[in-house]
Amino acid sequence: MSASSSTATLASVADTKTRPTYADTFHCIGSACEDTCCGEDWDIPVDKKTYEKYQHLPFGNYGSSVSQYVSITTPPAHENLYAYIKRDASGLCPFFGKDHFCGIQKTYGSGLLSATCSIYPRSLNQVDGLLEGSLSLSCPEAARNVLLVPDSTQIAGDLYSGEFRTDNVSLLATSGSGFGRKPHAFFHAIRALLIDIVQDRSRPLWKRLLLIGSFCKRLDEIATHDSDEVVSAIIQNYRRILGGDWLDANLEGMPAQPRLRLDVIISLSMERARDTTYRQRFRETFWSFIEGIGSPAGSPSGDDIQRFLDAEEKYHRPFFESRPFILENYLLNYMFQNLFPFGREGSSDFTPRSIFDEYILMTIQFSWINTLLIGITANCREAFAEEHVVRTVQSFTRAIEHYPHALASINACMRSRRMDNLHGMAIMLKN
Ligand code: SF4
Numbered sequence: 001m002s003a004s005s006s007t008a009t010l011a012s013v014a015d016t017k018t019r020p021t022y023a024d025t026f027h028c029i030g031s032a033c034e035d036t037c038c039g040e041d042w043d044i045p046v047d048k049k050t051y052e053k054y055q056h057l058p059f060g061n062y063g064s065s066v067s068q069y070v071s072i073t074t075p076p077a078h079e080n081l082y083a084y085i086k087r088d089a090s091g092l093c094p095f096f097g098k099d100h101f102c103g104i105q106k107t108y109g110s111g112l113l114s115a116t117c118s119i120y121p122r123s124l125n126q127v128d129g130l131l132e133g134s135l136s137l138s139c140p141e142a143a144r145n146v147l148l149v150p151d152s153t154q155i156a157g158d159l160y161s162g163e164f165r166t167d168n169v170s171l172l173a174t175s176g177s178g179f180g181r182k183p184h185a186f187f188h189a190i191r192a193l194l195i196d197i198v199q200d201r202s203r204p205l206w207k208r209l210l211l212i213g214s215f216c217k218r219l220d221e222i223a224t225h226d227s228d229e230v231v232s233a234i235i236q237n238y239r240r241i242l243g244g245d246w247l248d249a250n251l252e253g254m255p256a257q258p259r260l261r262l263d264v265i266i267s268l269s270m271e272r273a274r275d276t277t278y279r280q281r282f283r284e285t286f287w288s289f290i291e292g293i294g295s296p297a298g299s300p301s302g303d304d305i306q307r308f309l310d311a312e313e314k315y316h317r318p319f320f321e322s323r324p325f326i327l328e329n330y331l332l333n334y335m336f337q338n339l340f341p342f343g344r345e346g347s348s349d350f351t352p353r354s355i356f357d358e359y360i361l362m363t364i365q366f367s368w369i370n371t372l373l374i375g376i377t378a379n380c381r382e383a384f385a386e387e388h389v390v391r392t393v394q395s396f397t398r399a400i401e402h403y404p405h406a407l408a409s410i411n412a413c414m415r416s417r418r419m420d421n422l423h424g425m426a427i428m429l430k431n
Contacts, residue, residue, distance in 0.1 A: 023133025024157025031100035039092030115168035254426035289375030311378030
């Protein structure tokens with residue numbers, strides 16, 4: 001296969017494996033939901049089209065609530081964020097009924113739902129003009145669907161089923177964001193390789209993530225004038241690495257510093273705790289972690305590190321080794337949802353980042369969740385179960401994913417500690 005034909009072939013790889021549609025299989029559990037999305041932690045964005053429709057609702061039938069609780073965003077924002085529904089005194093959406101169902105949907109049907117209410121927790125992206133659909137794990141039911149079902153991200157759905165609106169989508173971040181060249185033509189080939197690395201069970205997950213880091217670093221070095229052959233050669237080179245073990249010695253040699261890792265995770269969590277948007281549910285998750293590794297007064301220093309390492313070995317590792325798909329599915333869903341490693345654009349909430357900064361953001365969120373899980377296994381011991389995983393991932397995602405300032409604090413924290421490199425990522429991943 002000549003260089004130009006292999007480049008052409010690589011550039012055309014796109015199939016169900018690399019084009020997610022499983023968002024269509026999601027169904028809200030309504031009143032059975034343990035952490036409803038109808039309010040508590042956020043004012044709900046309303047797109048312009050819906051806002052205009054709401055202005056005509058009869059005063060006696062939600063019209064009065066519209067005038068009281070639905071306001072135009074200031075300063076003016078993207079059409080999809082044109083207005084928002086303010087929470088009422090209960091802290092919930094004023095349209096959220098005592099029966100835990102949406103009054104607008106019950107009275108007027110799903111056609112009058114805003115794009116956010118119709119689509120969430122589905123996450124819709126458009127790549128090469130085609131719709132893709134993954135899920136936000138800030139919804140407990142979506143977290144169960146993705147984490148606890150072995151090949152959840154490979155389930156095929158019909159994103160044009162009409163079950164939900166499809167007019168609020170994100171796009172692939174372009175090279176124009178001042179961060180080197182993002183070779184769009186190879187997006188699916190790069191994604192196919194990343195999926196294979198995540199699912200390569202011949203290596204522990206921390207090594208797979210460092211291999212992805214090395215690949216992202218190499219992609220970031222692609223200069224705008226570099227040819228497609230250069231990109232294709234990088235992808236083929238890492239495919240060879242995936243099949244072999246020559247990189248393992250380097251990874252084995254990378255440092256493990258559990259004290260520093262815990263220090264970073266506790267400081268990121270405490271910084272989040274100081275924020276008004278901090279939520280009770282994530283607070284409980286964090287305290288369960290602290291109870292797990294916290295050592296009784298008078299214990300020798302370092303006792304918490306030992307408890308952390310013991311819990312990882314005795315509870316966390318056997319639990320996740322018997323369910324390897326859980327953390328793999330977390331990473332695959334993250335990659336699909338965030339159009340990793342290029343990132344998303346199309347909303348004022350998105351920040352342009354380099355490919356390696358996208359990698360750091362994903363890896364630190366993974367390390368944060370995994371570190372919390374180790375502490376919670378220490379707290380729950382033999383009673384640790386899948387529901388603890390769902391609650392940890394869901395409460396974490398709800399507390400971080402929807403807050404651009406919380407996401408920005410992650411890369412800022414790594415930069416300030418000079419850990420925004422593979423060395424730093426090894427410290428955050430290795431036990
Ligand atoms: S969080 Fe998920 S399951 Fe709960 S009400 Fe919202 S969409 Fe439904």
